[in-house]
Amino acid sequence: MRGFLVSSVGVTCAAALALPLALSAPAQARPPAVTSEPAVPGSTQSLPLAPLGGERALGSGALEQGLTRRDVRPFSLVGIVWDDPAGELRGRVQVRTRAVGTGHWSGWQDVDTHNHEHAPDPGTAEAASSRVRGSTAPLWVGDSDGVEVRVQAEADARATAAGDSLLPRGMRLELVAPGADAAPAGARPDVRRAGAPLGLARGDAQAHAPRAGALSTAYAPESADTTDLETAASGEVPELASNVIPALSQLETEAEFLAERPAGDQRVKPHIGPRPRIVTRKGWGANEKLRERGFVYSKRVKAAFVHHTASGNNYRCSQVPSVIRSIYRYHVVSSGWRDIGYNFLVDRCGNIYEGRAGGVAKAVTGAHTLGFNTDSMGIAVLGSFGKTKPSKSAVTAIAKLTAWKLGLFGVNPRGKTYLKSGGGNLYKKGKNVRLNVISGHRDGFSTECPGWQMYTKLGTARKAAAKYQGR
Template sequence: MSGSTQSLPLVPLSGDRSLGPDAPEQGLTRRSVRTFSLVGVVWDDPDTELHGRVQVRTRAAGVDRWSGWQDIETHNHEHAADPDTAEGDSGRVRGSTAPLWVGDSDGVEVRVQAQVDERATAAGESPLPRGMHLELVDPGAEPAPRGAPAGDGSAGAESAETYATFASNADLAPFGASEIPALSRAETEREAPALREGAPLVKPYIGERPRIVTRRGWGANESLRERGFVYTKKVKAAFVHHTASGNNYRCSQAPSVIRSIYRYHVVSSGWRDIGYNFLVDKCGNIYEGRAGGVAKPVMGAHTRGFNSDSMGIAVLGSFGNTKPAAAAVTAIARLTAWKLGLSGADPRGKTYLKSGGGNLYRKGKNVRLNVISGHRDGFATECPGRLLYGKLGSARTAAARYQGR
């Protein structure tokens, strides 16, 4: 099973149903639904922010046990394509909360309460965004393990999108492999000049290539995303994120969490593909994100205003009040040591990125940033959570050490 999405329109929860889309509290009363594992709320206008509180409670599948109310992070528009890009201006993008992983569930109740704003009310503005829907995502069954080597004849049965995804990593792993294997330092250095287009044939500062689970490995349905790939010029910086999807998952469930986020980004939010270039779980496993090749400068939709010449790494979880696992921080360091090394970037250094427009920097402004930055450095947001943000200094130091600096 490849997964599915249930999209349920929210309705006024107050006694006066005549308020319709202008009701200050909307949601859905407790009900039974088809099985799902991830929830989020979307609305029509991606430029409209949801000022208020979103809470959900769910019933575990197959049992009559309901969770307590859980908060869903409302500010998610900062994880998006840049303004004035084909993806950002596609007309398909919707406003959205962060997704929340709840595990296998078959019952749901949701409430959205507007934050009181007397000025907005006086101006006749709706207290909540128009067209709000609850999105219930089923990631589908775990895919069967596959690692088809090149030339075995199996590629002919694959879709064009799947074939293109395999081909984008053909220099790194067998065609259709579930993972890109780790390399030793010597192997990585021998490979690096071939990957760094235009780079001089000198010994690079580059960390060992880590093991990376491919899109095939986590079970991406390639027919969901847009065709083709979009690239930027090079990767000068890495932005670290958290998915804000909660920490209640096992590492064996990480592929399901990623499939759910992928479907939420594409089907519910209208993005061309999953927004992040890479994802990391609490056990330190690294996953390929947006399609186009892990060694290539794929344009993501992770840091609104700074998706050009950068990459986005998202740690699965929420780290405002929970410490990230040491294995996840180490994975960030190892991944950036390799990936930034391909373009000659020093993880401890600074670089300039030109803003594409956001809430901190005007469009066109050259901004000096850490080569390894947190999302909040490029956009006013809590992401990647204060406790993960506090670990970025040690990640920079470790990444530089892995590069041999």
């Protein structure tokens, strides 16, 4: 990986975080069935699915769609989208891919079809956009240049008798290439002077860099697992010494927070955990031309929802910037959202990444937990954790991130809170729901996310986050 330029966003007073809602960009027309965007870093191939039959069918008598084995331009992430954003894909999706260079075809891999619960809240401008589509979760497959896909519907007796399928209309296979790392090699970090404004709602060009001496010049994951340390020793893990918001000690974090308070504010010293190290959007190479301009905010952050990306565990930490760029492009270009859905992402090495733009210290409204995106933040751990346990590094990163971010808003990670439902399959719109401050996605929506193995670790994260806050 190449070196990155430095940028930084500081901590702001919670009272200053509520900003006017930004207006969404005008709705754009739905793209044609086959699209490609060579003019910007990365690309998306969109291929319409066709009926399948014979030996390619997953089960006898089932109506299916898919694509036969074929050559395509290089890609690294796959997913299925369809026309109706409210429609569900009730069935099974499997893909096979051919690795670039070796020509080896993988076995059939399942794609998680339960992705509609990761979406903008009903009734919002983002949800109402004509660009929004239904979609599966994305699956990271690595550098590939061949693909085969099959989709089998779940049909009840009435649907079978009618000769119809429960598959949604307009299904297309999305093949996403993340593009090369955009940051130039050998870039030197800038230095933020004392007193520079903190916590800006900004694009990367408006970001402020960290103070001198705040950055380590080597990649050093905190509490890394043995496999991650072996990866680091082998040279596969990139140096992320630039384009990061540096970690601050407890005293430094509290000092920054107190310095940003309005004159005359005499409230007692808050419980805020140390600010963790965060890789910025520029750090993972976000193409800011993809997303809509402007930002949308809630009044505060009262809760954190933990997710898994369901994109598989077959990635190295050195590949994470590419994985995030691919998910970002899939959320915006393929699913039609205004930006990546999550506020933060965490990898298995414990690195934390800035997600949706608008300021890491601010109450940015995401598209992560359908019905509960207001007054909350979404943290997605890269991987699938239905059967696989998350790394200790990832759980620790969740604890550190929530200790800091929730602390800015005076929230106890071990506490309970109330959020008003925007509408979903567990709670009707307008219902005040009592939730853990650190909740799993399944607490607000009937879903497997964040996977049972991750869900069982949330108690550990709550306890650790409270300890980091000094409670």
